[in-house]
Amino acid sequence: xxxxxxxxLSVKDLKTYFYTNNRCNKAVNGVSFDIExxxxxxxxxxxGCGKSVxxxxxxxxxxxxxxxxxxxxxxxxxxxxxxxxxxxxxxKEMREIRGSDIAMIFQDPxxxxxPVYTVGFQIAENLKYHTSMNKKxxxxxxxxxxxxxxxPLPKQRVDEYPHSYSGGxxxxxxxxxxxxxxxKILIADEPTTALDVTIQAQIFELMxxxxxxxKTAIMLITxxxxxxxxxxxxVAVMYMGNIVExxxxxxxxxxxxxxxxxxLLDSVPVLGRGRDQDIKPIKGxxxxxxxxxxxxxxxxxxxxxxETCNVMPEITNISSSHEVRCHKYExxxxx
Amino acid sequence: xxxxxxxxxxDKIKFxxxxxxxxxxxxxxxxxxxxxxKLAVLGLIIFAIIILATIFAPLLSPYDPLKVDLRSMRQTxxxxxxxxxxxxxxxxxxxxxxxxxxxxxxxxxxxxxxxxIGLAIGCYGGYKGGWVDVIALRISEIFMSFPQIILVLLLVxxxxxSLSNLFIIFILTGWGGMYRLSRARMLSLREEEYVQALExxxxxxxxxxxxxxxxxxxxxxxxxxxxSTAMFILTEAGLSFLGLGxxxxxxxxxxxxxxxxxVVVLQNYWWMWxxxxxxxxxxxxxxxxxxxxxxxxxxxxxQG
Amino acid sequence: xxxxxxxxxxxxxxxVHFPVKAGVFKRTVAHVKAVDGVDIDIYRGxxxxxxxxxGCGKTTxxxxxxxxxxxxxxxxxxxxxxxxxxxxxSLSKKEMDPFRKKLQIxxxxxxxxxxxxxxxxxxxxEPLKKYGVNNRDERRKIIGDLLEAVNMRREYMDLYPHEFSxxxxxRIGIARALCINPEIIVCDEAVSALDVSIQAQVLQxxxxxxxxxxxxxxxxxxxxxVTEYLCDRIAVMYLGRIVELCESEDLYKNTLHPYSEAxxxxxxxxxxxxxxxRIVLEGDVPSPVNPPKGCPFHPRCPKAKDICKIETxxxxxxxxxxxxxxxSCHLVDLPEVS
Numbered sequence: 012x013x014x015x016x017x018x019x020l021s022v023k024d025l026k027t028y029f030y031t032n033n034r035c036n037k038a039v040n041g042v043s044f045d046i047e048x049x050x051x052x053x054x055x056x057x058x059g060c061g062k063s064v065x066x067x068x069x070x071x072x073x074x075x076x077x078x079x080x081x082x083x084x085x086x087x088x089x090x091x092x093x094x095x096x097x098x099x100x101x102x103k104e105m106r107e108i109r110g111s112d113i114a115m116i117f118q119d120p121x122x123x124x125x126p127v128y129t130v131g132f133q134i135a136e137n138l139k140y141h142t143s144m145n146k147k148x149x150x151x152x153x154x155x156x157x158x159x160x161x162x163p164l165p166k167q168r169v170d171e172y173p174h175s176y177s178g179g180x181x182x183x184x185x186x187x188x189x190x191x192x193x194x195k196i197l198i199a200d201e202p203t204t205a206l207d208v209t210i211q212a213q214i215f216e217l218m219x220x221x222x223x224x225x226k227t228a229i230m231l232i233t234x235x236x237x238x239x240x241x242x243x244x245x246v247a248v249m250y251m252g253n254i255v256e257x258x259x260x261x262x263x264x265x266x267x268x269x270x271x272x273x274x275l276l277d278s279v280p281v282l283g284r285g286r287d288q289d290i291k292p293i294k295g296x297x298x299x300x301x302x303x304x305x306x307x308x309x310x311x312x313x314x315x316x317x318e319t320c321n322v323m324p325e326i327t328n329i330s331s332s333h334e335v336r337c338h339k340y341e342x343x344x345x346x
Numbered sequence: 347x348x349x350x351x352x353x354x355x356x357d358k359i360k361f362x363x364x365x366x367x368x369x370x371x372x373x374x375x376x377x378x379x380x381x382x383x384k385l386a387v388l389g390l391i392i393f394a395i396i397i398l399a400t401i402f403a404p405l406l407s408p409y410d411p412l413k414v415d416l417r418s419m420r421q422t423x424x425x426x427x428x429x430x431x432x433x434x435x436x437x438x439x440x441x442x443x444x445x446x447x448x449x450x451x452x453x454x455x456x457x458x459x460x461x462x463i464g465l466a467i468g469c470y471g472g473y474k475g476g477w478v479d480v481i482a483l484r485i486s487e488i489f490m491s492f493p494q495i496i497l498v499l500l501l502v503x504x505x506x507x508s509l510s511n512l513f514i515i516f517i518l519t520g521w522g523g524m525y526r527l528s529r530a531r532m533l534s535l536r537e538e539e540y541v542q543a544l545e546x547x548x549x550x551x552x553x554x555x556x557x558x559x560x561x562x563x564x565x566x567x568x569x570x571x572x573x574s575t576a577m578f579i580l581t582e583a584g585l586s587f588l589g590l591g592x593x594x595x596x597x598x599x600x601x602x603x604x605x606x607x608x609v610v611v612l613q614n615y616w617w618m619w620x621x622x623x624x625x626x627x628x629x630x631x632x633x634x635x636x637x638x639x640x641x642x643x644x645x646x647x648x649q650g
Numbered sequence: 651x652x653x654x655x656x657x658x659x660x661x662x663x664x665x666v667h668f669p670v671k672a673g674v675f676k677r678t679v680a681h682v683k684a685v686d687g688v689d690i691d692i693y694r695g696x697x698x699x700x701x702x703x704x705g706c707g708k709t710t711x712x713x714x715x716x717x718x719x720x721x722x723x724x725x726x727x728x729x730x731x732x733x734x735x736x737x738x739x740s741l742s743k744k745e746m747d748p749f750r751k752k753l754q755i756x757x758x759x760x761x762x763x764x765x766x767x768x769x770x771x772x773x774x775x776e777p778l779k780k781y782g783v784n785n786r787d788e789r790r791k792i793i794g795d796l797l798e799a800v801n802m803r804r805e806y807m808d809l810y811p812h813e814f815s816x817x818x819x820x821r822i823g824i825a826r827a828l829c830i831n832p833e834i835i836v837c838d839e840a841v842s843a844l845d846v847s848i849q850a851q852v853l854q855x856x857x858x859x860x861x862x863x864x865x866x867x868x869x870x871x872x873x874x875x876v877t878e879y880l881c882d883r884i885a886v887m888y889l890g891r892i893v894e895l896c897e898s899e900d901l902y903k904n905t906l907h908p909y910s911e912a913x914x915x916x917x918x919x920x921x922x923x924x925x926x927x928r929i930v931l932e933g934d935v936p937s938p939v940n941p942p943k944g945c946p947f948h949p950r951c952p953k954a955k956d957i958c959k960i961e962t963x964x965x966x967x968x969x970x971x972x973x974x975x976x977x978s979c980h981l982v983d984l985p986e987v988s
Binding site for chain 1: 703704815817818845846847848849850851853854872874875876878879880898899902912913914915916917918919920921922924925928929930931934935
């Protein structure tokens with residue numbers, strides 16, 4: 012994907028290691044992907060795969076006892092190329108980017124908003140810091156943001172506290188905060204996991220509209236393949252710190268090539284397939300991050316593995332959009 | 347990017363990890379965390395030294411702490427008398443050692459008793475609620491709002507000075523804090539699913555509360571026991587210094603300090619009060635360090 | 651699905667209302683109507699799904715059946731294989747004991763479902779001790795057998811909960827529920843907190859155990875994809891009431907209630923060929939403190955008519971595909987069946 016004009020953010024060979032408890036955890040171990048303008052990239056994987064760490068790395072919101080080992084995070088801002096990994100974590104440049112060019116929304120709307128400040132105040136803070144609007148303009152913009160995100164009676168709600176908002180409304184308020192400065196990239200870390208299904212549907216609609224109306228590039232982190240099918244234009248499947256398969260939603264969901272992707276899709280009951288669908292659990296469990304297998308991380312649980320899998324596979328291009336990291340992909344592709 | 351000291355530390359860890367030199371000792375994370383806290387370990391060492399010294403007092407000092415020897419009054423520290431002698435010729439060093447026994451015993455003993463009472467009522471009240479809880483809550487509030495000094499004065503004026511009075515007072519004023527602490531823990535533990543599972547089997551309230559939930563409430567209580575011990579020792583010292591605590595014929599750290607009420611002693615005979623004061627401060631400090639260490643290692647949110 | 655009329659648990663008019671107290675004198679100002687009138691017959695050997703979103707009362711209902719929460723009204727009756735009926739709600743705590751052996755529960759959160767201060771053996775032997783297994787060796791044997799039944803090794807009984815993963819802890823929770831040989835198990839969101847690939851393992855385990863031990867499950871969940879796969883019948887709850895109760899297939903193919911329809915369409919489906927148009931409901935999931943008058947769903951219902959705002963619909967019995975199908979909606983266009 013060399014056409015830089017369509018790319019908002021490019022991650023190349025990113026490695027983020029954690030150093031807690033005097034041990035080294037290679038949470039993200041060589042990850043590359045592009046986020047395209049106006050499209051949604053879903054990063055999907057289970058707990059411990061490193062998807063949230065990737066998001067924190069892009070935002071430079073990592074904890075103290077961790078660092079970016081290698082790799083590049085290239086942010087294509089208008090005509091400029093900014094290497095985020097080179098910026099100081101809390102330096103002026105990064106803080107300017109954070110919140111106005113790249114924004115993030117989190118999983119738990121209950122705790123993501125500060126309970127002692129009104130919602131309006133919190134959204135206004137973002138605008139105050141990143142723009143040169145005056146008080147009146149900020150208030151008008153805040154109210155119109157709440158309205159755009161579907162919060163009823165925005166003129167009243169802007170002065171209310173988070174505790175009087177419901178879960179779905181809080182998530183909308185958080186999205187309003189994130190979208191306040193019209194960011195080029197929105198990173199959403201499991202934004203609907205804590206919400207009821209009917210509220211999830213509302214938030215999905217909202218995010219679809221953001222793409223259409225604001226041309227925001229969205230990086231959506233999730234563990235739910237259903238969400239991927241609903242929202243993704245592009246998909247990256249992660250396991251134990253690596254992307255094992257990536258491509259368009261069509262590529263990955265219709266022609267899953269990596270054994271993990273296939274196994275994941277086969278182990279989930281899918282609505283509409285009835286009682287006789289064959290659900291196959293993945294044998295074994297995710298390895299201890301401090302006691303990793305040598306070579307391909309999925310090999311111990313894989314039905315196709317053999318000795319060649321003791322070496323980490325390289326990325327293979329199955330098509331111009333579809334990539335996989337597996338020695339045995341030819342067997343599976345035919346399969 | 348400049349390499350900071352943190353970077354160098356990371357590089358070292360990474361190198362060791364990649365060469366398989368590191369193994370997580372998962373057993374006893376508590377112990378590991380505690381031992382990593384240098385102050386806590388220091389506190390433990392000092393604490394141990396002082397306690398052992400008081401226990402082995404007869405071996406460390408040949409003098410009888412109560413024996414008056416008017417020929418050796420007010421002697422400065424020497425090889426014969428490490429801390430010198432006091433107004434009536436008693437060896438200060440052995441008085442400090444034997445005094446330590448009483449002070450620590452009072453401090454620790456009343457702390458443990460207060461914890462026992464507090465836990466017993468708090469666990470049941472916190473779990474079951476109901477009128478037991480409400481009454482205990484109100485009673486504890488009454489006790490906790492009493493200033494200790496007033497209570498001491500009251501009791502001393504009624505029954506005179508004695509060791510057991512101190513015990514009673516410390517327990518009466520101390521149990522409230524333990525009760526509220528264990529009650530608070532139980533209030534959150536009661537929502538845990540394993541408690542509901544036990545209820546679903548019809549296990550008796552008593553068993554659920556005291557056998558299954560209490561062990562999980564012990565963490566903060568143990569920390570409070572160490573900190574209360576320190577506080578009680580200080581209080582005893584203060585009360586005995588004022589002449590309200592243990593009667594003067596029984597050596598305690600506070601009683602020894604009592605001589606410093608005399609300005610003459612304060613100015614001229616520093617060895618009679620300064621060493622004791624230092625020992626009290628050092629011991630209380632050590633106990634506080636241990637308490638901090640215990641609290642940090644039992645607190646799951648503290649990252650290594 | 652045979653022995654349809656063999657009812658093992660009968661729930662009649664169950665209500666669980668929690669008082670809301672306010673003011674200095676703690677007067678009751680309102681009630682949280684968590685469960686507001688539920689009638690269900692649970693058949694022996696079936697997997698009955700209980701589905702709904704947060705606040706619908708499904709977890710409260712599950713706990714009320716075991717009397718972990720006391721119903722403020724209504725009856726829970728247990729019917730033994732010999733057809734003896736016992737009304738559980740009228741029993742004292744002591745009298746409940748023999749029935750606690752028949753009714754057990756598996757919880758949602760693997761991190762709080764086991765006591766961190768005890769080994770697995772310590773946690774699991776307590777109910778065995780209470781119900782008469784006095785010999786320690788015998789308890790060790792039973793617990794070892796239980797662990798093997800949930801695909802774990804016997805030696806694990808001497809380890810502590812923190813040494814296990816979420817999926818393993820959940821399996822230990824299932825072993826605990828089985829330890830006194832119950833007939834009915836309430837699975838309260840038993841797989842919701844697990845990783846997706848582990849969910850499948852635990853679901854398969856539950857189905858295997860059901861066949862081996864002839865169990866009846868009340869499977870509480872918010873995930874309707876799982877209920878389609880797992881359950882014989884499904885009951886959908888909204889604001890403390892049952893809005894639809896029918897055979898699993900009928901819920902998805904012959905949906906009668908607008909809420910069930912919206913719920914099913916809202917679920918993200920991991921299959922590009924099965925993407926349907928989402929029915930997006932307006933507004934938020936309501937709070938059970940002040941349920942709306944009339945049909946509790948009418949403020950969000952895309953099909954609401956005037957009658958829905960005034961009259962609360964009753965749960966009526968219809969028939970689809972020759973099967974019993976209950977729904978509480980004024981707009982159902984089928985003939986009622988007695």
